[in-house]
Amino acid sequence: MILTLLKRELKVARRNWIGLAIPLLFFIIVVSLFPFAVSPEAPVLQKLAPGVIWVAALLAMLLSLEQFYRSDYQDGSLEQLLLMSSPTSVAISKILAHWLLTGLPLVILSPLLAVLMQINYGSAGSSHTWVLMLSLVLGTPTLCLLGAVGMSLTLAASRNGLLVSILIIPLYVPILIFGASTVTASLENMRYNGELAILGAFLLIAIVFAPFASGRALKISVG
Amino acid sequence: MSQSQDIQFDGLYAHELTVSRSEQVLLEDADLHLAPSTITYLYGENGAGKTSLMRCLAGLLPADHGVVYWNKKPISHPDSGYFQDLIFLAHSLSMKNELTIAENLRFYANLRLKGRVHQKSLSNDISGVLRELGIGGLENRMFAELSAGQQHKVALARLMLEPAKIWILDEPFVNLDQKTRGWLADKTLAFKEQGGVVLFTSHHHIDELPVDQNVGVEHE
Amino acid sequence: MANAWRWFHQLGSPKYLFQKTGQWLPWIWGATLILLAVGLYYSLWASPIEVRQGQGHTVRIMYVHVPAAALSMIAYIAMAIAATVGLVWKMKMAFAAVRSIAPVGAAMTFLALFTGSVWGKPTWGTWWEWDARMTSELLLLFLYLGYIALHASFSDRSKADKAGAILAIVGVINIPIIYLSVKWWNTLHQGYSVTEEGALDPAFQTPLFLMLGAMYLLFAALVIMRLRAEIILRNQKARWVTEWATGQSTERGDA
Numbered sequence: 001m002i003l004t005l006l007k008r009e010l011k012v013a014r015r016n017w018i019g020l021a022i023p024l025l026f027f028i029i030v031v032s033l034f035p036f037a038v039s040p041e042a043p044v045l046q047k048l049a050p051g052v053i054w055v056a057a058l059l060a061m062l063l064s065l066e067q068f069y070r071s072d073y074q075d076g077s078l079e080q081l082l083l084m085s086s087p088t089s090v091a092i093s094k095i096l097a098h099w100l101l102t103g104l105p106l107v108i109l110s111p112l113l114a115v116l117m118q119i120n121y122g123s124a125g126s127s128h129t130w131v132l133m134l135s136l137v138l139g140t141p142t143l144c145l146l147g148a149v150g151m152s153l154t155l156a157a158s159r160n161g162l163l164v165s166i167l168i169i170p171l172y173v174p175i176l177i178f179g180a181s182t183v184t185a186s187l188e189n190m191r192y193n194g195e196l197a198i199l200g201a202f203l204l205i206a207i208v209f210a211p212f213a214s215g216r217a218l219k220i221s222v223g
Numbered sequence: 224m225s226q227s228q229d230i231q232f233d234g235l236y237a238h239e240l241t242v243s244r245s246e247q248v249l250l251e252d253a254d255l256h257l258a259p260s261t262i263t264y265l266y267g268e269n270g271a272g273k274t275s276l277m278r279c280l281a282g283l284l285p286a287d288h289g290v291v292y293w294n295k296k297p298i299s300h301p302d303s304g305y306f307q308d309l310i311f312l313a314h315s316l317s318m319k320n321e322l323t324i325a326e327n328l329r330f331y332a333n334l335r336l337k338g339r340v341h342q343k344s345l346s347n348d349i350s351g352v353l354r355e356l357g358i359g360g361l362e363n364r365m366f367a368e369l370s371a372g373q374q375h376k377v378a379l380a381r382l383m384l385e386p387a388k389i390w391i392l393d394e395p396f397v398n399l400d401q402k403t404r405g406w407l408a409d410k411t412l413a414f415k416e417q418g419g420v421v422l423f424t425s426h427h428h429i430d431e432l433p434v435d436q437n438v439g440v441e442h443e
Numbered sequence: 444m445a446n447a448w449r450w451f452h453q454l455g456s457p458k459y460l461f462q463k464t465g466q467w468l469p470w471i472w473g474a475t476l477i478l479l480a481v482g483l484y485y486s487l488w489a490s491p492i493e494v495r496q497g498q499g500h501t502v503r504i505m506y507v508h509v510p511a512a513a514l515s516m517i518a519y520i521a522m523a524i525a526a527t528v529g530l531v532w533k534m535k536m537a538f539a540a541v542r543s544i545a546p547v548g549a550a551m552t553f554l555a556l557f558t559g560s561v562w563g564k565p566t567w568g569t570w571w572e573w574d575a576r577m578t579s580e581l582l583l584l585f586l587y588l589g590y591i592a593l594h595a596s597f598s599d600r601s602k603a604d605k606a607g608a609i610l611a612i613v614g615v616i617n618i619p620i621i622y623l624s625v626k627w628w629n630t631l632h633q634g635y636s637v638t639e640e641g642a643l644d645p646a647f648q649t650p651l652f653l654m655l656g657a658m659y660l661l662f663a664a665l666v667i668m669r670l671r672a673e674i675i676l677r678n679q680k681a682r683w684v685t686e687w688a689t690g691q692s693t694e695r696g697d698a
Contacts, residue, residue: 015321076315153606157596170585174624
């Protein structure tokens with residue numbers, strides 16, 4: 001059942017691919033601002049890189065969140081989905097679709113941004129890039145899970161796109177802290193296993209409660 | 224909380240239902256029985272609470288008080304099988320503009336039948352129903368490209384493609400041409416013959432469709 | 444036990460809750476003012492100044508800052524408990540309680556941040572320092588404001604209540620996570636801390652506990668006043684409300 005729902009999500013989203021491409025472009029453009037705003041010198045950029053890339057990723061995830069929910073809510077499809085399958089399944093399919101179409105591309109694009117922010121300046125290989133990708137792989141699904149809860153809660157509220165951001169960003173802070181510091185630890189040639197483990201723990205906690213909370217909130221929004 | 228009451232009624236039975244919308248109480252302590260093989264016509268002024276009642280019976284709007292039973296079990300109970308048996312067609316057509324007609328219909332059918340359907344025969348069924356409705360050959364058109372009347376027909380096509388035991392239809396006859404009205408009336412009667420329960424609203428009586436029960440909702 | 448349950452369910456009736464809280468309120472205000480007076484006396488006069496860190500009289504701000512911070516946390520937990528009661532037992536009065544606690548809790552959080560900042564200026568030299576406790580308080584303030592913003596964005600009150608309740612519960616799960624994450628983040632960057640860990644000198648304890656009690660009661664008084672206003676707001680059309688407001692009986696047959 002989740003597979004049927006997921007296929008629909010992916011199909012509908014792909015037909016609106018511009019809406020998905022824009023947050024990714026935003027991701028790249030925002031990161032590119034920092035050399036202009038701060039300094040183009042490699043050591044400076046390298047120090048900023050983990051935080052800047054992570055914040056940009058966070059914002060991009062928030063930007064792409066709405067399109068998986070708003071149109072279904074408005075054309076009545078969401079009601080039918082909730083009638084014909086469990087709210088938790090609906091929530092899971094949207095979260096998966098959001099991650100596959102924004103989170104995963106973000107992970108794939110991150111080496112490009114790593115290059116722009118000089119992450120591997122002064123080191124032999126591209127090890128820091130891998131750590132960046134790993135942190136994003138573990139962190140972005142949690143961002144999707146929490147974002148889904150926020151989006152589901154605000155669907156029936158007055159249409160203010162920023163409301164979701166205000167609600168969810170405080171909850172994002174722990175993930176941001178550990179995601180960015182994973183990469184910072186790597187840059188300082190320290191072990192980052194602890195940070196990764198905590199990111200993993202956040203993911204597990206979110207997997208346990210977020211789909212249920214999001215499904216419940218969807219039912220409230222529609223009822 | 225309902226104790227294990229002896230609910231005598233088969234079909235859809237609402238007991239002591241209190242429904243409100245935005246703090247306004249629309250219905251208080253209402254009892255409603257929709258027996259198998261009956262067609263019920265729900266009438267009333269706009270805003271009196273017809274749609275809210277329907278949504279409550281469909282399980283979308285939680286009631287303030289009271290329980291809705293389907294074949295003697297509360298609809299919230301997983302064993303009632305209510306949502307497997309129910310087709311609820313709301314005012315909004317619940318179709319995606321970005322998908323073709325066939326994709327929209329196939330999605331709902333697959334969701335209802337939990338994928339246990341042969342895709343080729345489903346496609347044939349879809350083509351058949353569309354032809355009956357006078358929009359044959361448009362399977363691969365985007366839903367957004369259709370006219371309002373054609374879009375409405377697509378929503379109705381679901382009734383033929385998804386097996387069900389109860390239909391709750393919000394204004395299904397609105398804006399239909401005479402031929403389609405006749406088609407829908409025929410199909411509704413056939414559904415009733417097979418034991419189905421039908422609840423529908425409309426602004427005026429539908430001559431083509433004889434009803435078994437009239438239920439009115441009015442402002443206090 | 445059965446009596447406790449019955450009392451609990453009685454509290455779910457708006458009229459009963461309104462009447463009971465009306466009875467409690469004067470006593471709570473009385474106790475608040477007494478405790479506040481005694482507490483302030485101790486805080487401002489009858490307690491020593493801090494010499495070890497050279498804070499002098501500034502340490503007196505602690506007597507407002509610490510209770511405010513403690514209450515800001517307790518209030519959010521109370522919100523989450525009320526939210527759970529509302530969702531599980533479907534009690535509208537529980538949702539009214541959540542809505543009543545939120546602004547008072549937010550005010551406590553703001554008070555904690557403000558007094559923390561004022562305390563910090565002479566101590567750190569700046570108005571703000573990203574240390575673990577202050578940063579967590581800031582995020583807690585955002586959580587409160589988020590609830591208030593969400594609730595206010597709905598036109599349908601019952602949806603607002605339920606959505607807000609879910610948000611409050613999600614928030615409370617995150618509070619320990621946020622606090623621990625921020626603490627870890629802070630040690631990573633070697634920030635300062637506002638207060639020392641460790642037992643407080645007994646001389647400081649008396650005024651602190653007095654003020655803690657006073658703030659607790661003040662909080663309760665303010666929340667109850669808001670709750671009563673919420674009850675009236677939500678039950679405008681009920682007959683007992685009209686009677687209460689106009690002071691007249693509206694029974695048929697009366698003049």
